[in-house]
Amino acid sequence: MPRIDEIYEAVSKGNRKVVAEKVQAFVDADGDVVDLLNETMIPAMRDIGDKFSRNEVYVPEMLIAARAMQAGLNIIEPLLAAKGHKARARVAIGTVKGDLHDIGKNLVAMMLKGAGYEVDDLGVDCPVEKYEEAVQNGASVICLSALLTTTMPYMKQVVDHFKGRDDVKILIGGAPVTKEYANEIGAQGYGSDANDAVRALEQILSAA
Amino acid sequence: MKRTFYLDLAHSRLRMPIGTHLVLAEQPDHDACLEDGEKLGQVMIETARRFKTPLAFPLMDLMVEKQQMLSMLDIPADQADTFHFSPGPDPDALDRVRAAISRPVIPRLAVYADAIRHVAKEPDILPLGMAIGPFSLMTKLLADPITGLYLAGTGLTRDEDEEVAAIEDCVALATEVIERSLKLQLEAGAKAICLCEPAANLVYLSPHQLAQGADTFERFVMQPNQRLRQVLADHDADLIFHDCGELTDDMVRAFCTLNPSILSLGSSRQLWQDAAIVPNDIVLFGNLPTKKFYSDAELPVPVVEQMTRDLATRMAETEHPFILGSECDVLSVPGREQAIMEKVMAFLAA
Numbered sequence: 001m002p003r004i005d006e007i008y009e010a011v012s013k014g015n016r017k018v019v020a021e022k023v024q025a026f027v028d029a030d031g032d033v034v035d036l037l038n039e040t041m042i043p044a045m046r047d048i049g050d051k052f053s054r055n056e057v058y059v060p061e062m063l064i065a066a067r068a069m070q071a072g073l074n075i076i077e078p079l080l081a082a083k084g085h086k087a088r089a090r091v092a093i094g095t096v097k098g099d100l101h102d103i104g105k106n107l108v109a110m111m112l113k114g115a116g117y118e119v120d121d122l123g124v125d126c127p128v129e130k131y132e133e134a135v136q137n138g139a140s141v142i143c144l145s146a147l148l149t150t151t152m153p154y155m156k157q158v159v160d161h162f163k164g165r166d167d168v169k170i171l172i173g174g175a176p177v178t179k180e181y182a183n184e185i186g187a188q189g190y191g192s193d194a195n196d197a198v199r200a201l202e203q204i205l206s207a208a
Numbered sequence: 209m210k211r212t213f214y215l216d217l218a219h220s221r222l223r224m225p226i227g228t229h230l231v232l233a234e235q236p237d238h239d240a241c242l243e244d245g246e247k248l249g250q251v252m253i254e255t256a257r258r259f260k261t262p263l264a265f266p267l268m269d270l271m272v273e274k275q276q277m278l279s280m281l282d283i284p285a286d287q288a289d290t291f292h293f294s295p296g297p298d299p300d301a302l303d304r305v306r307a308a309i310s311r312p313v314i315p316r317l318a319v320y321a322d323a324i325r326h327v328a329k330e331p332d333i334l335p336l337g338m339a340i341g342p343f344s345l346m347t348k349l350l351a352d353p354i355t356g357l358y359l360a361g362t363g364l365t366r367d368e369d370e371e372v373a374a375i376e377d378c379v380a381l382a383t384e385v386i387e388r389s390l391k392l393q394l395e396a397g398a399k400a401i402c403l404c405e406p407a408a409n410l411v412y413l414s415p416h417q418l419a420q421g422a423d424t425f426e427r428f429v430m431q432p433n434q435r436l437r438q439v440l441a442d443h444d445a446d447l448i449f450h451d452c453g454e455l456t457d458d459m460v461r462a463f464c465t466l467n468p469s470i471l472s473l474g475s476s477r478q479l480w481q482d483a484a485i486v487p488n489d490i491v492l493f494g495n496l497p498t499k500k501f502y503s504d505a506e507l508p509v510p511v512v513e514q515m516t517r518d519l520a521t522r523m524a525e526t527e528h529p530f531i532l533g534s535e536c537d538v539l540s541v542p543g544r545e546q547a548i549m550e551k552v553m554a555f556l557a558a
Contacts, residue, residue: 014358057414057416058410058411058414058415058416059354059410059411059412059414060354060355060357060358060361060412060413060414060417061358061414061416063352063354063355063358064355064358067355100289100290102351103354103411106352124290125289125290148539149499149502149539149541149544150539150540150541150542152502152541153541153542153543153544175499176499176500176502178500178503178505178506180503180505180506181503181505184505
């Protein structure tokens with residue numbers, strides 16, 4: 001199925017109302033929702049993510065696009081489930097214990113959803129037990145976020161907790177976090193921004 | 209203070225971090241210091257003496273005004289960190305805050321005021337106050353302020369969208385509570401206030417939208433800060449304006465209209481270029497990437513020294529009044545205390 005330009009454009013521009021209307025019309029016309037997701041909606045979010053990485057759009061435009069995407073997902077998700085469509089992976093994401101910042105974490109969560117992952121948003125101030133619980137509930141990847149240099153060391157505690165476990169991969173990110181730090185503490189991946197986090201996750205999963 | 213005080217500090221080639229948190233973390237009883245104004249004031253004094261500056265900065269605690277606000281609205285203190293209005297404050301919230309304005313402040317804010325009072329006894333040190341700015345406080349009051357801001361920027365009004373109304377109401381509440389905090393600190397003896405608006409940046413405000421004429425920066429950042437600036441002027445106190453976020457040149461120009469004595473910017477700015485757009489009676493402060501000082505891999509001491517020399521040279525060429533310093537307050541990272549302090553001392557000496 002070719003890309004549906006009206007929906008693609010509406011997601012890109014963050015026009016939630018148009019996305020909801022057009023997706024509903026598509027569903028009402030018995031369109032293939034898996035194709036719609038894979039050929040139109042996910043590419044639209046990937047495009048906005050790439051523009052973000054190139055500094056062509058900023059966080060507000062990303063959030064608005066993600067919100068529009070979610071309006072479409074809300075309509076098609078029950079249908080996807082009914083067709084047995086599986087998400088690419090289940091990912092749990094949370095800001096680490098002691099840190100209450102959530103913008104970066106929310107952005108990554110939205111981009112992951114937009115890329116076709118099932119996302120378990122654990123919120124902020126997450127102790128290691130919360131990540132463990134998410135893994136017990138089926139998450140195969142954990143994303144750790146921190147904005148503060150003072151809370152960043154908690155990432156190592158989480159990584160240490162899951163050390164030696166083949167069933168869990170860990171991706172980290174946040175303003176003070178670097179690739180070197182990810183390597184130092186033994187995290188499998190590092191995302192420099194929300195879009196890069198999606199790329200890093202794909203690398204982790206393809207290497208698994 | 210006369211503006212020449214700050215200009216003279218710049219001309220004396222002062223270098224300093226905003227380093228109170230570093231020194232506080234060294235105290236064996238640092239938790240007790242947060243409950244005792246005299247002890248905390250002593251930490252501020254020790255910080256100023258350690259880094260050889262007459263400016264005594266308080267802790268950059270950007271949560272205390274939120275806690276104060278929630279206390280005025282009778283929201284339990286243990287919810288303060290995670291509390292968000294949803295979808296926005298109650299219609300009577302502003303009236304309730306105004307009605308509670310003369311109530312005693314929360315203990316933490318009272319300790320900060322006592323600390324300033326203690327510092328004010330020192331004849332050779334200037335006691336500074338500290339507060340979050342209204343815009344940044346607003347962002348801590350809503351789960352998703354960015355969407356509401358964006359919608360406001362499209363021209364939607366409060367009557368058309370509840371998220372826009374929530375932004376307006378939270379900025380109004382924030383301004384009221386911060387004004388209370390400023391007055392408390394000024395009455396305690398603060399001669400200048402470091403007003404922090406780190407959220408007024410490109411994450412929250414789309415430069416594309418602003419370029420297309422959106423008034424959100426003016427309405428939600430500049431206007432409330434202009435009101436607070438007037439409070440300082442009424443008390444003959446100075447403004448140190450801090451924003452370590454990513455900014456456009458127009459945002460920097462706008463901050464200059466607040467007429468700060470010192471403008472403190474983050475490491476994303478090239479201060480030698482900002483020197484061309486910042487008036488010569490405003491001291492630029494910053495902007496070594498101190499948030500990365502914890503990392504020896506990314507920022508070893510020799511790199512910090514080289515960055516310091518480069519920045520000092522470039523700023524000297526501009527002849528703009530400048531105090532070389534940190535991009536923000538320098539936080540003590542558990543396990544990395546020594547590495548961070550070593551780099552702070554390196555940039556002071558380089």
